[in-house]
Amino acid sequence: MTSEVSSFRFHHPSRLRRSVLTVPAINDRAMEKVASLDCDAVIFDLEDAVAEDRKADARSKLLNFLQKSDLGHRECIIRINAADTPYFREDMALVLEALPNAVLLPKVEEPVTIQDVADMLGEHDAAEGLRIWAMIETPRGVLNAAAIASSGRTSDSRLDAFVVGLNDLRKATVIPAEPGRTYLVSYLMQIVLAARAYGLDVIDSVSNDFRDMEALAAECAQGRAMGFDGKMLIHPAQIEPSNHHFGPSAAAIAEARLVADAFANPAHAGLNVINIDGRMIERLHAEEATRLLAKVALITARKDKP
Structure with a gap:
């Protein structure tokens, strides 16, 4: 039987998550560059950023990179493919061998998704320090955000953070990608509220045009005002603005x-x-x-x- 964890876990100050850079696990050059970047965390992506016929190659590249590399202060997260894909088991095998700081689960819609992965990690005696992050990027995910977050209150859940994925959410809701994210704000705040209710960190979605620094700054300022801890990034040029806006003034x-x-x-x-x-x-x-x-x-x- 699980029990509620004590409140010391909530908003623990030992982690900074202002800038969370996502890097394709298939891209050797991008991965090699990580050690020179001032980001707080790196998501090595095996999911959206890797074509189906390159999944195995990406796993091999990522394992080789992590075994030889020192990421220093940077938190290491691996985004895997969903449990209903043929890549999930091998992705999880990589996670158990590479032992990152966290595994990021895509398109989480139910608490059972978190618990199933937590059970798998526990069955393989993975260290408690190997945590779970959840992508909230579908209508059901938003609607069930509180229930998903509540699973983080159990001693064996390992859930640490939500990451918002607006590209998939926009597609599902047919809400256009407009400046200000006007019609998405209520969904974003619902995710933030659920995370805060159960002591999770919460990371804002990517800004898609990495050349548009003005749009990035506006999203960072908005995200900070909403209560996000940091922002998911797609390019190194976005790191400094994110660190600035999500850092203390x-x-x-x-x-x-x-x-x-x-x-x-x-x-x-x-x-x-x-x-x-x-x-x-x-x-x-x-x-x-x-x-x-x-x-x-x-x-x-x-x-x-x-």
Whole structure:
């Protein structure tokens, strides 16, 4: 029988997911370039980015690359083909051999999809650190986002994050790709709300034209305002803008330090609400400040490395 996990997992500050670059597992040159890029995470794609007659070749290339490469601080995720495809079993065999940080499941529509993969990982004694991410990219996926996210509250689920896939969702809903994503906002917020209700990170969808930096900046700003943790990217040129928009601002850092220092003051020990410059600040704000400052420390440590 499963049990609910303790709340320490939720929004754990040890991971940055501002910029999540997707790289075709068939593309040797793109994979070799990853170690020089300032992205927080990399999704090595065995699904959409690989033609059916190249799936086996892509698995071989990816395994060879991961066995010889050091990705440093970058979180490593492998996007596999769905369970109802003939490639799923071999993709999962690769995951169990390569041992990435996470496996990304496409077009998740039901909680059972998460549990089946979690069971498979458990049966093969995969380390707890091998997590599951879920693509939410279909109408059923959006409608069932809360139920899918709730499966992340069990001790053996391994679910860590949602990734939004708008290209498939647009196709299914016949909503055009318009600036501002006006008629998609309600779906995006539903996914964010489900993720936040159950302590998952949530990554915004790709911006399709990697040459249009203005459109990317607008989507990043919108995604940040909606509550996303970061953005899925398709080109290295998108990394810096994503890191900027989803990283903490100077004003947010200053506020976090002010709040953290105030609650660290011995004079405020035992208080859940204190007065800071005429504002009533609750202890929960101190917890948020601590998480933000932990992320700032991670960013600073990376910049300080040669």
